[in-house]
Amino acid sequence: xxxxxxxxxxxxxxxxxxxxxxxxxxxxxxxxxxxxxxxxxxxxxxxxxxxxxxxxxxxxxxxxxxxxxxxxxxxxxxxxxxxxxxxxxxxxxxxxxxxxxxxxxxxxxxxxxxxxxxxxxxxxxxxxxxxxxxxxxxxxxxxxxxxxxxxxxxxxxxxxxxxxxxxxxxxxxxxxxxxxxxxxxxxxxxxxxxxxxxxxxxxxxxxxxxxxxxxxxxxxxxxxxxxxxxxxxxxxxxxxxxxxxxxxxxxxxxxxxxxxxxxxxxxxxxxxxxxxxxxxxxxxxxxxxxxxxxxxxxxxxxxxxxxxxxxxxxxxxxxxxxxxxxxxxxxxxxxxxxxxxxxxxxxxxxxxxxxxxx
Amino acid sequence: xxxxxxxxxxxxxxxxxxxxxxxxxxxxxxxxxxxxxxxxxxxxxxxxxxxxxxxxxxxxxxxxxxxxxxxxxxxxxxxx
Amino acid sequence: xxxxxxxxxxxxxxxxxxxxxxxxxxxxxxxxxxxxxxxxxxxxxxxxxxxxxxxxxxxxxxxxxxxxxxxxxxxxxxxxxxxxxxxxxxxxxxxxxxxxxxxxxxxxxxxxxxxxxxxxxxxxxxxxxxxxxxxxxxxxxxxxxxxxxxxxxxxxxxxxxxxxxxxxxxxxxxxxxxxxxxxxxxxxxxxxxxxxxxxxxxxxxxxxxxxxxxxxxxxxxxxxxxxxxxxxxxxxxxxxxxxxxxxxxxxxxxxxxx
Numbered sequence: 001x002x003x004x005x006x007x008x009x010x011x012x013x014x015x016x017x018x019x020x021x022x023x024x025x026x027x028x029x030x031x032x033x034x035x036x037x038x039x040x041x042x043x044x045x046x047x048x049x050x051x052x053x054x055x056x057x058x059x060x061x062x063x064x065x066x067x068x069x070x071x072x073x074x075x076x077x078x079x080x081x082x083x084x085x086x087x088x089x090x091x092x093x094x095x096x097x098x099x100x101x102x103x104x105x106x107x108x109x110x111x112x113x114x115x116x117x118x119x120x121x122x123x124x125x126x127x128x129x130x131x132x133x134x135x136x137x138x139x140x141x142x143x144x145x146x147x148x149x150x151x152x153x154x155x156x157x158x159x160x161x162x163x164x165x166x167x168x169x170x171x172x173x174x175x176x177x178x179x180x181x182x183x184x185x186x187x188x189x190x191x192x193x194x195x196x197x198x199x200x201x202x203x204x205x206x207x208x209x210x211x212x213x214x215x216x217x218x219x220x221x222x223x224x225x226x227x228x229x230x231x232x233x234x235x236x237x238x239x240x241x242x243x244x245x246x247x248x249x250x251x252x253x254x255x256x257x258x259x260x261x262x263x264x265x266x267x268x269x270x271x272x273x274x275x276x277x278x279x280x281x282x283x284x285x286x287x288x289x290x291x292x293x294x295x296x297x298x299x300x301x302x303x304x305x306x307x308x309x310x311x312x313x314x315x316x317x318x319x320x321x322x323x324x325x326x327x328x329x330x331x332x333x334x335x336x337x338x339x340x341x342x343x344x345x346x347x348x349x350x351x352x353x354x355x356x357x358x
Numbered sequence: 359x360x361x362x363x364x365x366x367x368x369x370x371x372x373x374x375x376x377x378x379x380x381x382x383x384x385x386x387x388x389x390x391x392x393x394x395x396x397x398x399x400x401x402x403x404x405x406x407x408x409x410x411x412x413x414x415x416x417x418x419x420x421x422x423x424x425x426x427x428x429x430x431x432x433x434x435x436x437x438x
Numbered sequence: 439x440x441x442x443x444x445x446x447x448x449x450x451x452x453x454x455x456x457x458x459x460x461x462x463x464x465x466x467x468x469x470x471x472x473x474x475x476x477x478x479x480x481x482x483x484x485x486x487x488x489x490x491x492x493x494x495x496x497x498x499x500x501x502x503x504x505x506x507x508x509x510x511x512x513x514x515x516x517x518x519x520x521x522x523x524x525x526x527x528x529x530x531x532x533x534x535x536x537x538x539x540x541x542x543x544x545x546x547x548x549x550x551x552x553x554x555x556x557x558x559x560x561x562x563x564x565x566x567x568x569x570x571x572x573x574x575x576x577x578x579x580x581x582x583x584x585x586x587x588x589x590x591x592x593x594x595x596x597x598x599x600x601x602x603x604x605x606x607x608x609x610x611x612x613x614x615x616x617x618x619x620x621x622x623x624x625x626x627x628x629x630x631x632x633x634x635x636x637x638x639x640x641x642x643x644x645x646x647x648x649x650x651x652x653x654x655x656x657x658x659x660x661x662x663x664x665x666x667x668x669x670x671x672x673x674x675x676x677x678x679x680x681x682x683x684x685x686x687x688x689x690x691x692x693x694x695x696x
Contacts, residue, residue, distance in 0.1 A: 024532055025528060025531065025532055027527075027528060053528075053531045053532055055527070055528075055531065057524065057527075057557075058553050058554070058556075058557040059553060061521070061524075061553075061554075062521070062524040062553065062554055062557065063524075065517065065518060065521035065524035065525055065554070066524045066525065066527055066528035067528070068515070068517070068518075068521075068524075068525055068528075069497070069515060069517075069524065069525030069526060069527070069528035069529045070528035070529065070532050072515045072525070072529070073495070073515075073528070073529045073532055073533055075528075075532045075533075077528065077532075091518060092518060092521075095518050099516070201513075202495045202513035202514065202515055202529070203495075203513065203533065203536070204492045204493045204494065204495065204512075204513055204533075204536055205491060205492055205494075205511065205512055205513045206492045207492065211507070211511050211512055211513050211514065212513045212514075213507045213513075213514050213515075213516070214514070214515040214516065215498075215507065215515070215516035216516065217504060217516055363442050363447055364447065364454075365444050365447040365448050367448060372465055374469075374470030374471070375470055376470035376471030376664075376671035376672075377471075377670070377671060377672050378471055378629065378671055378672065378675065380672075381672055382630060382631050399470065407444060412447075412454055414454055414455040414631075415631035416631075417455040417456075418455065418631040418634045418635060419476070419628075419629070419630060419631045419634055420476075421466075421468065421470075421471060421472055421473070421474075421475030421476040421479070421628075422465070422466055422475050422479075423457040423458070423461060423475075423479045424457075425455070426453060426455065426456040426457070427453070427454050427455040427456075428447045428448050428449065428452040428453055428454065429447070429452055429454045430442075430446070430447055430449075430452045432442060
């Protein structure tokens with residue numbers, strides 16, 4: 001029904017969806033362009049609705065460590081931040097992955113590096129998908145491209161985090177965080193009761209079990225190696241079961257845009273414009289950036305004559321596209337940086353220039 | 359009149375020879391053995407067991423909790 | 439008086455002190471005479487006496503006591519360096535009926551973790567914070583700590599701490615006592631039996647006060663670090679008495695009003 005739709009900012013939708021997903025706690029720190037997430041939560045008073053805890057920490061470093069503590073106690077906890085703040089969280093995220101804890105971290109990406117700009121960017125792809133923090137680990141990364149997906153990915157992110165006992169990142173950008181679109185929320189699902197908390201969590205050592213220890217430390221290198229192998233198997237399972245993507249007019253495509261998030265919205269228009277010019281363009285939109293849909297992109301390499309990775313960055317996802325196509329087809333990158341957003345016709349011009357000539 | 363007699367049992371394998379019990383004993387019961395345990399530490403033992411009144415000072419200060427303290431009341435026979 | 443045989447004294451019914459069950463059987467890796475061991479023991483005894491083993495969650499630091507979870511038999515989380523108060527904040531707010539305590543050394547609490555320390559105290563989290571201050575970084579080999587005394591030789595102040603270069607030692611306990619979010623703030627020591635008994639009373643209060651939801655209970659334990667100070671345990675506690683306690687005086691700094 002139309003009444004079920006509301007008009008909301010991406011950041012706000014993320015916050016409302018977190019409440020409805022039965023989140024136990026949000027611990028965050030303000031940073032543009034995502035402060036609305038915490039502002040919405042503190043105004044919505046979810047502690048009265050569901051008992052959810054909302055706390056503004058003293059820094060992103062503190063916030064990610066609050067997440068570690070809450071997740072170690074078996075609770076659904078999340079945070080949101082933007083690029084410089086996410087950098088501050090990298091140590092904590094590595095610890096969370098090393099301790100096999102479920103958390104959700106939303107990154108509303110802004111231009112970088114350093115303090116950068118406050119406008120949208122996609123320049124944290126490497127950080128999100130290749131590690132970011134130290135050690136051999138991966139985040140499961142979901143890339144929304146609309147306010148609706150900001151809302152839908154919230155309960156999904158929690159479920160995946162607990163399924164794999166791994167941190168999950170929602171990699172958004174400043175445009176999606178700030179823009180307003182219609183969104184329909186899923187109904188409220190309950191927070192976990194005490195009895196439902198996972199049996200590995202630190203909830204208090206009852207006499208019938210050994211004490212639970214949440215740690216990522218091991219001084220025995222052979223045991224640590226076995227643990228790292230266990231993580232590798234985890235990520236392999238993610239690759240087999242969690243790949244998500246969307247295609248737009250790919251069936252007869254001769255040229256492919258590969259883009260996620262805001263870039264994919266723009267490229268949808270670029271596909272239309274290209275087709276008006278007689279170019280059979282299509283769009284492949286990865287939804288999971290890790291695990292990257294390498295099989296699907298690889299399969300399309302047999303069909304198309306060229307792929308253009310369109311990202312608001314100096315070119316990060318393009319490397320994964322190249323890996324997936326394994327040299328079968330030319331792969332180029334186009335992107336704007338520093339918070340500049342490309343226009344659809346600009347992208348079509350680049351496609352023509354790089355692949356078709358003239 | 360009741361008197362108190364104490365005794366300590368030291369877990370000699372866990373003792374690390376720090377000697378804090380020696381200086382904490384008010385009646386100078388404890389000394390370090392000339393022998394060592396399997397880790398190479400000289401361990402504590404009752405050199406003057408008769409002087410022990412079970413005050414628990416040694417056990418209370420022992421960082422590793424290796425001392426168990428026993429205490430009993432003893433009826434003193436008074437000579438008529 | 440007839441001589442009493444030791445066998446008559448050493449009987450189960452005559453036990454007046456034995457190791458608490460809340461300490462595991464694993465031999466603690468701490469150096470002989472280290473205050474960590476004693477404080478772990480005290481915390482475990484308090485947990486046993488209060489009967490809260492099934493409700494207590496501890497947070498271990500980075501430092502010598504990183505393996506606290508091998509010795510105190512309660513659910514425990516290992517925190518990143520300095521971040522224990524952040525973990526404790528979330529755990530206590532999410533599981534408010536549990537007893538949550540942090541255990542940190544001087545690097546953890548007063549260097550890298552200063553912000554987390556101050557802000558957990560400022561917010562008045564209903565947790566117990568245990569602060570082991572031995573004026574040195576033990577685990578990493580004896581470097582200067584924020585609480586190292588003026589003139590103290592460490593591996594990074596081989597000629598003695600120069601306040602002109604490295605600042606003065608910092609009194610975290612007095613600092614946090616100024617914040618309204620702290621409810622009970624005290625400084626204790628564990629190198630003599632009487633001090634151990636006092637510290638145990640203090641830690642017992644620090645746990646009991648969690649039930650009142652009135653803020654942080656903060657217990658500093660001034661301790662010796664025999665390896666870092668390069669002294670025998672007996673000499674080290676003497677040095678502690680003569681040098682540390684004049685700068686870090688023992689006693690209650692903030693007590694709840696009756």
